[in-house]
Amino acid sequence: MHVAILDRSWQGWAAVGAGALLAVVCVVALVRTVRRRRRRHHPAGLLAVTGGLLCLTLVAATGLLAVGVGTGYVSDWAGIATVGATVVGDAPDALAAGQPADPPTPTTATAGRTWDVTIPSHSRGVPDSDTYLYVPPGYSQDTGARYPVLYMMHGAPGTSADWFTAAHLDQVLDGLIDAGTIPPVVVVSPDLDLGAADEPVDMPAPGALHETFLVSDVVPWTDAHLRTVPDQPHRVIGGISAGGLGSLLVGLRHQSTFAGIVSLMPYLVPEAPALHASASALAANEPLEVIGRTTYSERLPVFVGVPSGDDVTEGHRIADALTQQGLPVQVGDYVGGHDWSTAQTMAPDAITWIVQQVGWTSPAPAGTATPAPSPTATAG
Template sequence: MNPAPVRLPAGVLTALRPPSEWLDSPWLAVGSGILLLVAAAGAVRALRRRRRRAGWVAGVLLAALLTAATTVNAVVGYVPTVQAARFALTGDLDPGGGTVTSFRLGSVPLGVAPSRTYVYLPPGYAAHPGRRYPVVFLLPGSPGRSTDWFGAGDAARTLDVLIARGLLPPVVVVSPDQDAGGTDTECLDVPGGPRWETYLYSDLVPRVDALYRTVPRAASRVLAGMSAGGFCALDQGLRHRGTWGPVVALEPFGDPGSSFRDALGAEGFAAVSPSSYLPGLTVPAPVPVFLGTGAEAGERPGVDALTAQLRAKGWPVLRRDVPGEGHTWVAAREDLPYGLVLAARYLPR
């Protein structure tokens, strides 16, 4: 069953575009490259004349670092705006329609290092103390941080716009750090390492429901993520239907990666790999799923296979590819509003 496509009005698309996107512009990378050439030419002249060589060499190194950074950023879009850079560095976000706050949580018994989880509270949250809200969990990629979705993903702007235009009900949005302590957990219980899957259900979800006025039932929880977080959203969202409602998986993989194959063994690996267990999976009701990726992404064939497996079960599955993009934050930013609007169709009214 294919749901109707999500179509965003031109005015919404304009509002979703950050006012300044120059930090991930390819022209900044070009300018940095020109600066590098100028610095290199100056260094060559200085070396020939034996004058102020140290200063010119330092200039070349700085220009090279700037060129490398701006080139990578132009490709992956990790720092699209000055506000995104500020949030990544400080965790502070200029207030918009909603507000972003945070809390710190971990679990010594489960081997999960304490880390900061960021939370978006929708407009009107403080003014309506009796109201409860659906909740969206947004998981970053790996390596990644809990700041990523509100920095690189520009999620607060997306949420403000969709809520203001009536395309998404007011929601609480939670972005944790599933790599707390530097371990790629893939949201699983890592053998000999952090038991993040157990932590998610025994600690994190209950803490969110205790701290914020969420609707504490599965149908009102959306699980979303990109890259490794996209795998997490798909795998956890499918295997734990008692906790999650709609699933939004951006740039996902069908399994947790080769490093887990040896650690979990063949049977254990298949048990946490949607590409393996989907054909035999039974759930109480159809699962709404949004799958998004870049049209040029290396994982696209795997996403094609996942799409076919999910649709074969008769579930409402919507797929969207971002033209010209690979496995990038640009693609994740562009797909997020479509995924959230689809998920909103299936939230209880």
């Protein structure tokens, strides 16, 4: 399934060019100013140090931006602004109980909206989450409709904005919805506070309870503040890399909460040092072990995305193990690396297939919501 994504990479390269120009101007201005002060026998040491640090900061920032644009992590001004705000900005205030989460700019008939909110955490070791939301075209106009939800997890390290700045998931979904390929859906992408080698699962004490946060904090918050259909058939969990492994494990363990799984670029052995410090914790989070000892209470479709740049045998071993348990499994093999560019290619196929498998059709009218079941684990 091909979805056209508007190429705005020229904006990213324009920002890189502007940054490079500013860095050159900074160096030239600093050199001239220091020379002028020395000719007049004025002290220039502090100025040289301060100005030098400023110029080096500009050079480093421009270099990082060039890497981000070159790898497709950011490609346009909006993405650059979002990443910048995520890194240095303050998280939004948490919404009051019962206050709806509405996009700052209303949706239109053809375009959804993304923005960030704060989801409070009551789970050990997990801070409040600066979470990005997507609501579909028509959300602001049809105030009686309720929607199914995709919970999408980033990789490690990563941020809640990655699915939108790097994979352009909002544009992907707008295109799929506009074409009638899928019904309108809501997306919730929480920041899971992952380290460079980490997975969004519960760590042994005193480690962070990422999985508990997702199931016990994020899902109830979503149903309380967004117009969702708050039941298991209308929830799917997905992710990339560490988030892809996490979505698989969390989805298997919480079948009463999620009806389907999108696992992109999963792998066989978790990387978190806290898991490797405990043989039992590691075994409890190795996908083949979990798949083999899970009790499958009902049909659970799983999409597994495998990039050619990975060891493709790992993704296929996971898919084969799921198939042996009788689950409906779709394996997508893609030419590409373990990166967001490939994730962008995978997303339309994965979302289209999983939506068909779980049977989402159209937004539910007002009054059809059912109480959300209590999240419980079904894995042994």
